[in-house]
Amino acid sequence: MERGLNNTQRTAVAALLTASALTTNYLLVGVVNVKLMDLIVFAAGFLLGAGAGAGVGALTWLVYGTLNPYGFSLPVLGATVLGETLYGLAGGALRGRLGPLGWRPDARLAVVGFLLTFVYDLETNVVSALTAGVPLAVALVGGVPFAVAHEASNAVFFCFGFPPLASSLEKVLETYAR
Amino acid sequence: MTWVAAALLCTTLAGGAASIYFYTRLVQVEADYRRTLDDLERLTIMVDVMVDYGNGTVAWFNGTRVSPGETLLNATLQVADVRYTVTEFGAFVDAVNGVSGVENHYWLWYTYDGGWEMGPVSADAWRLHDGDVLAWRYTGF
Numbered sequence: 359m360e361r362g363l364n365n366t367q368r369t370a371v372a373a374l375l376t377a378s379a380l381t382t383n384y385l386l387v388g389v390v391n392v393k394l395m396d397l398i399v400f401a402a403g404f405l406l407g408a409g410a411g412a413g414v415g416a417l418t419w420l421v422y423g424t425l426n427p428y429g430f431s432l433p434v435l436g437a438t439v440l441g442e443t444l445y446g447l448a449g450g451a452l453r454g455r456l457g458p459l460g461w462r463p464d465a466r467l468a469v470v471g472f473l474l475t476f477v478y479d480l481e482t483n484v485v486s487a488l489t490a491g492v493p494l495a496v497a498l499v500g501g502v503p504f505a506v507a508h509e510a511s512n513a514v515f516f517c518f519g520f521p522p523l524a525s526s527l528e529k530v531l532e533t534y535a536r
Numbered sequence: 537m538t539w540v541a542a543a544l545l546c547t548t549l550a551g552g553a554a555s556i557y558f559y560t561r562l563v564q565v566e567a568d569y570r571r572t573l574d575d576l577e578r579l580t581i582m583v584d585v586m587v588d589y590g591n592g593t594v595a596w597f598n599g600t601r602v603s604p605g606e607t608l609l610n611a612t613l614q615v616a617d618v619r620y621t622v623t624e625f626g627a628f629v630d631a632v633n634g635v636s637g638v639e640n641h642y643w644l645w646y647t648y649d650g651g652w653e654m655g656p657v658s659a660d661a662w663r664l665h666d667g668d669v670l671a672w673r674y675t676g677f
Contacts, residue, residue: 465543
């Protein structure tokens with residue numbers, strides 16, 4: 359049991375977070391590489407454990423990657439599913455290591471968000487380049503503006519968004535756990 | 537300390553990526569510039585134009601780039617403020633860069649071919665070729 363929740367409650371919370379990630383993805387579909395999904399998946403891992411966080415990430419991409427206005431590619435979907443689980447795993451790994459979270463911005467989380475996104479972008483860009491037959495160097499260099507937008511936005515979202523999001527959700531989960 | 541190191545790693549990664557990206561863009565832009573310049577050189581010619589104001593002031597406009605077959609009048613209009621009158625004999629230049637009005641002085645043009653020779657036709661009828669050297673002189677009679 360995580361945070362006093364039984365398995366059904368944990369599954370329900372994971373499903374809600376997956377739905378939230380999906381909803382925000384479709385809402386922000388016109389804003390390339392700026393999404394709240396990574397923050398939500400990280401929060402899922404932090405609140406429910408690494409496995410559940412990875413599951414939320416994988417499920418989100420399985421839906422979003424399949425029903426995607428920009429098209430479908432199985433290798434890229436595999437890469438994004440794998441990359442997204444990193445956020446959940448990292449969230450789980452950092453549970454209890456960040457100290458008490460308030461509502462104030464936390465610069466450490468900006469670093470976490472940036473580095474996780476850097477790894478995610480690197481992995482997905484490499485797979486996309488190999489899939490499309492584009493030279494790796496061209497894909498990596500050409501992808502820099504998009505990667506920077508992704509990394510910078512995630513650094514901001516994690517720094518300013520994660521403490522209030524995690525604190526609020528913790529309170530809600532504690533209420534239901536009683 | 538660990539978090540500071542991680543933050544520095546972030547800035548290094550971002551800075552490194554930005555450097556590589558902008559260096560690559562610079563190389564691309566330089567290559568584009570060279571290709572455009574080559575195209576421009578293939579599609580244009582260069583002439584040298586001298587303007588002698590007749591008062592000791594001489595100005596050279598070397599390497600003036602014009603379209604092949606462009607007229608001397610149009611080439612001069614590119615490098616100077618020219619006032620001219622179109623007559624039945626062609627364009628007659630009245631003033632170059634505001635210099636005019638001296639009695640018995642006229643703007644005449646010359647072409648250089650081992651020595652200066654007065655232009656045989658009006659400036660709007662003389663077609664230019666790559667490497668031509670021409671002059672406008674405020675000539676008194």
